[in-house]
Amino acid sequence: MTTPLMIEARGVEKWYPNGFQALRGADLSVHQGEVVVIMGPSGSGKSTFIRTFNGLEDFQKGSIVVDGITLSDDVRQIDAIRREVGMVFQQFNLFPHLTVLENVALAPVLVRRRPKAEVQQQALELLDRVGIQHQAHKYPGQLSGGQQQRVAIARSLCMEPRIMLFDEPTSALDPEMVQEVLAVMQELARDGMTMVVVSHEVRFARQVASRVALMADGQVVEVAPPEQFFTAPGHERSRQFLSQIG
Amino acid sequence: MSASPNLSHPQRTASPPRLHRLRRELFASPLDGLITIALVASLAAAATGFLHWATTQARWAVIQANSNLFAIGRYPIEQQWRLWLLVTLLAAATGLSWGLLRAWPRADRRGSAWPPNDTIAVALLAAISLYLPLALQAQAGIQMRWWAITALLLLVRAAAGRWGPLVPRQLRPLLALLWPVLYLIGMVLISGGLGLMPVPPAEWGGLLLTLVEASFAILLCFPLGVLLALGRRSALPLLRWGSVVYIEFIRGAPLITLLFLGQNILGFLLPGGLAPDRVWRAAWVLTFFAAAYVAEAVRSGLAALPPGQLEAARSLGLNLPQSLMHVVLPQALRVALPATVGQFITLLQDTTLLSLIGLLDLLGVARTVMANPAFLGRNAEVYLVLAILFWCCCAALGLGSRALEHRLNPNTVALNTSAHKA
Numbered sequence: 001m002t003t004p005l006m007i008e009a010r011g012v013e014k015w016y017p018n019g020f021q022a023l024r025g026a027d028l029s030v031h032q033g034e035v036v037v038i039m040g041p042s043g044s045g046k047s048t049f050i051r052t053f054n055g056l057e058d059f060q061k062g063s064i065v066v067d068g069i070t071l072s073d074d075v076r077q078i079d080a081i082r083r084e085v086g087m088v089f090q091q092f093n094l095f096p097h098l099t100v101l102e103n104v105a106l107a108p109v110l111v112r113r114r115p116k117a118e119v120q121q122q123a124l125e126l127l128d129r130v131g132i133q134h135q136a137h138k139y140p141g142q143l144s145g146g147q148q149q150r151v152a153i154a155r156s157l158c159m160e161p162r163i164m165l166f167d168e169p170t171s172a173l174d175p176e177m178v179q180e181v182l183a184v185m186q187e188l189a190r191d192g193m194t195m196v197v198v199s200h201e202v203r204f205a206r207q208v209a210s211r212v213a214l215m216a217d218g219q220v221v222e223v224a225p226p227e228q229f230f231t232a233p234g235h236e237r238s239r240q241f242l243s244q245i246g
Numbered sequence: 247m248s249a250s251p252n253l254s255h256p257q258r259t260a261s262p263p264r265l266h267r268l269r270r271e272l273f274a275s276p277l278d279g280l281i282t283i284a285l286v287a288s289l290a291a292a293a294t295g296f297l298h299w300a301t302t303q304a305r306w307a308v309i310q311a312n313s314n315l316f317a318i319g320r321y322p323i324e325q326q327w328r329l330w331l332l333v334t335l336l337a338a339a340t341g342l343s344w345g346l347l348r349a350w351p352r353a354d355r356r357g358s359a360w361p362p363n364d365t366i367a368v369a370l371l372a373a374i375s376l377y378l379p380l381a382l383q384a385q386a387g388i389q390m391r392w393w394a395i396t397a398l399l400l401l402v403r404a405a406a407g408r409w410g411p412l413v414p415r416q417l418r419p420l421l422a423l424l425w426p427v428l429y430l431i432g433m434v435l436i437s438g439g440l441g442l443m444p445v446p447p448a449e450w451g452g453l454l455l456t457l458v459e460a461s462f463a464i465l466l467c468f469p470l471g472v473l474l475a476l477g478r479r480s481a482l483p484l485l486r487w488g489s490v491v492y493i494e495f496i497r498g499a500p501l502i503t504l505l506f507l508g509q510n511i512l513g514f515l516l517p518g519g520l521a522p523d524r525v526w527r528a529a530w531v532l533t534f535f536a537a538a539y540v541a542e543a544v545r546s547g548l549a550a551l552p553p554g555q556l557e558a559a560r561s562l563g564l565n566l567p568q569s570l571m572h573v574v575l576p577q578a579l580r581v582a583l584p585a586t587v588g589q590f591i592t593l594l595q596d597t598t599l600l601s602l603i604g605l606l607d608l609l610g611v612a613r614t615v616m617a618n619p620a621f622l623g624r625n626a627e628v629y630l631v632l633a634i635l636f637w638c639c640c641a642a643l644g645l646g647s648r649a650l651e652h653r654l655n656p657n658t659v660a661l662n663t664s665a666h667k668a
Contacts, residue, residue, distance in 0.1 A: 056557055083563040093558035097576050097654075106572060107562035152558075159562060 003032040005065075006163050006194045007053055012062035013218075014048060022048045023059060024218035028196075030163075035195045037205040037226075040215035041241055046198045049215065050165050053196065054078075054085045067162055083111060086156030090168040092148040094140035094155070100127065101136040104155045111159070119158070126154040130184050146177025150184055157188075164188065166197040200245065206230060214238045299626075306381075308624040309631050312615050313382045316631070319451015319606045325443060328435040329454070330391065337399040339428050345406025346413075346421055347649075368400060429461070447525035451606035453635065455525070459607065460594045460639075463532035467593070468586070470533065471540025472579070476570065478545060489541070496538035501596055505531050505603050528600050536593045540586055547582030548574070580654045587647035591640045608632055 007030040014023040022045045030036050038046050051057040053066055055078035064071040066081045094103050104123035108114050127133050130150040132143075140148050149169060156164060166185065170178040182204050189195055189208045199205065205212050205226055212229040214222045214237060222235040233239050273279040309316070318329060348364075375396035379389035436458065438444035450458060477489035496504070508531035509524060516530060551574060559569035579586075601610035612628045615621055621628075 054561055056561065079563060079565060082561055085561075087558075087561040089554055089558065091552070091554050093552070093554035095555065095558070095573055095577075097580070107564060110568050110572065111563040155562070 003034075006030050006032050006034075007064070007066050007196065009049075009053070009064045010062055012049065012052060012059050012064060014045075014052065014057060014059040022218055023052070023062075025062065026215065026218060026220050028213060028220055028223070030194060030196055032194050033192045034210040035189045035193075035197065035208050036211050036213055036223075037209040038196065038198045038213045038215055038220075039200065039205065039241065041244070044215040045218040046215050047167050048218075049220075050167055050196055050198050053163075053165055054082050054087055056087075083159065084162045086159060086161035086164045088149070088152050088156055088164065088166045088169045090172050092140070092145070092152045092172070094148055094152055096140050099137050099139055100132065100143070100151050103140065103151060104158050107155070107159050123154070123158050126157050127151070129187075130154045131180070144177060145173045146180045149173065149177075149181045153181075153184055153188070163194045163196070166195065166199065168198050168200075170199065170201060202230070202245065214241060216241070304627050305624055306627060308615065308621040308627050310383045311621075312611075313384065315611050315615065316452045316608065316635075318454040319611055320449050321451070321454065322445060322449060325438075325445055328442065332432050332435045334395055334398065335428060335431065337395045338402050339424055341399040341402030342406050343421065343424065345403040345408075346410045346418075347653075349407045349410025350413075350418055368403075372396065372400065429465070433458075447523055450525065452611045453608055455600075455605065455610075456594075456597050456607045457639075459525070459529050459532060459597050459600065460590075462529045463536055463593055464590045466533045467536035467540050467589075470537035471586075472544050472575070474537060474541035475544035475548060478541065479548060493538045493541050496535055497542070501531075501535050502599050502602060504535055505599060507531075509603060524603065525605060528603060528605060532593060532596065535596075536589055539589045539592070543582045543585035543589055544578060546585060547578035547580070550581045551578050580651070583647060583651055583654070587643055591643050594639055594643065595636060608635065 007028065009026060009028045012023050012026045013021065015021050024045075026045065026049050028036070028038075028049070038050065040046050048057055052059050052064060052071070055071060058073075067084050069077055069081050069084075071077065071081065094100075095106070098106065101120060101123055104126060105116070105119045108119045108122075109116050124133065124136060127136055130153055132147055132150055132154065135143060135147065135151075140151065143151065153164075153169075169185070170181050173181065178201070182201060185195070185197070185204070186208050197204075197209075209226045211223050212226050213220050214229070214233075214235065216237040222229070222233065222238045224234060228234075229238065230242065233242055272282045318326070321329065344364075375392055379392045384392075434440055434442065436445070436450065436454070437447070447455075474489050474493060477485045478493065480486045480489070505528060508527050512527040512530055555573055555577065556569055559573040560566075564572065597607055598609040600607045601613055604610070606614065609632065612632055616625055616628055
């Protein structure tokens, strides 16, 4: 790889307070402009792993460097990383008391201290890009799940992040709405966004991913280009997983 | 997506004639009919009994002769113009807020005016203010003042409703400043200072004292309660345990013991200027007491919030105070609003305990009046008026809370739309 490293996780181990070890030495490197799709059986630690990248989960051993910043307990460093890393959740997590436009424009005004009018203009353009331009003054509760998730993507993009994390972005959606969200993500990838996506969408992984990572039992057991991963998986757990999802 | 608002929803079935519905609801079976008749009969008996007492046996002179005492206690007569001024200002501000809030519907909400039709409220207010000064047999001058003040309120409301829509959108949030400013002006008018002759709290009494104590405690216990609720969920152990111990200690002690305790120890705990006398010490105890309960109400609001909300805010780079101010608290406080206002209402009623530590609040004044040999045995009249006064104050709080709830609810539309879709 010639492009710079954006995320480098080495030997990450995490125990939950109840003693359960969710991550057992997980490694992953993501280069600029790459789209890495993390797959794996439920309980394998995928979500926990991706949530360590922006400090939503802490970890006890190993190291994570995001965009040149080493993750530590230092709150200012975590805040610095969060400004550069966008995150999209399974449950959208839009702010229900704010309109769609206010959702998108909130963080740049508060965090980047940019003028409100300018941010709102940009927010409207982003909403246009994800196809929600006509709903800007509605509340999230008035939108469908697919529309909410696209607003959530626009909300993250408005912070102009260098990396986007997607934690099962289509798992909570009705089947007919999955495609509209994947299409937005695909376009984002085409524009060169560095993306880490936890997902079960095989078609998306095949078409968009630079590499696919398989997690099992709190470890990344295989990382391979999608063609190779889906046709000739190198690890026993990958074969097992692929046979299970058919 | 069928988001078209469901305004002209056709009636599904023609509703049965009212009489028919009444019969179906009240006399569905012989037993139902029997229960209905028994209840109506006992209600009628109680009502006639009460009316008979109120018109023939009750001696309302005890209220008429002491109306001033009930209203303001022993506030010096030559300074009473300040209270008249305050009431006038309050009436004007009420009319202004009432008219403006109705004139500024939130564009993004449906059914935003609440109550949808308040003609009845206006009529009721006018009728009461016409009748009450007459019933109290107040002097002609004082009757005229009350009528003028009510007229002012209604006039300002009408004017605000008429010209309110002309006020530019950016200036509208300023209305929220009106009441805190008015509160400060009111406190100066009541207690003196800034060139006005000081009237020591020992001379305040009656409804005036009750309202001063209650409003002071309500205003301060709210922010304090929010901080305690946040402290209880803090990651810092010292803050968390401090909040828990405080809340549980206060909730475990009866208010009356805290009031007595406060009279003895608050002088040492607070800086001297803050609790110089019994009235202010009691106000602080009420504040600290109610804060613990407000904290529990707010905690339930915080617990109702999905954890994803804070995570989303933090992921966007908002720091903790920003996340709390813009994402967590607006949602949590709206959920906690009914329970919090319930606490305020309890607090208002708890001010009657002040009479037990020797303050002349409404109940304290009532007790001195009833101890007066001239009005011996007139307890029923006095307590009835007291109950009505408290009911009015609590009803006002409840109405305000419901209006606020309605205005803050982003789901006013969303719920309707989803119901329409389903």
